[in-house]
């Protein structure tokens with residue numbers, strides 16, 4: 001367990017976990033978080049906290065590294081109003097987005113929504 005958490009903190013992609021499932025299970029893991037996007041960057045400790053929670057909850061959330069792609073930073077700033085990470089973009093049925101900042105709020109949201 002500790003090794004897994006350390007791997008997630010050091011930047012390992014939580015989406016890797018989906019590959020340990022059968023194709024059907026992998027599809028379900030991907031679908032239940034398909035409305036979510038996490039804006040982050042690798043060296044950000046607050047982002048690592050969120051990635052750890054994603055890993056614990058076995059969530060396959062799309063990651064957008066704002067330091068790797070300038071366009072991701074721009075869309076975060078434009079959509080959420082701040083270029084601070086982590087930020088979870090939550091899509092709704094109407095096609096709109098809620099932009100959730102603060103690692104502790106994001107982790108609380110994910111745990112409340114996805115804890116088994």
Ligand SMILES: N[C@@H](CCC(=O)N[C@@H](CS)C(=O)NCC(=O)O)C(=O)O
Nearest residue numbers: 044045046083084085086102103104
């Ligand atoms: N209290 C915030 C702190 C977030 C924070 O300070 N993030 C840093 C990166 S580690 C950031 O985005 N700073 C603005 C910047 O780098 O432009 C949280 O827990 O999410």
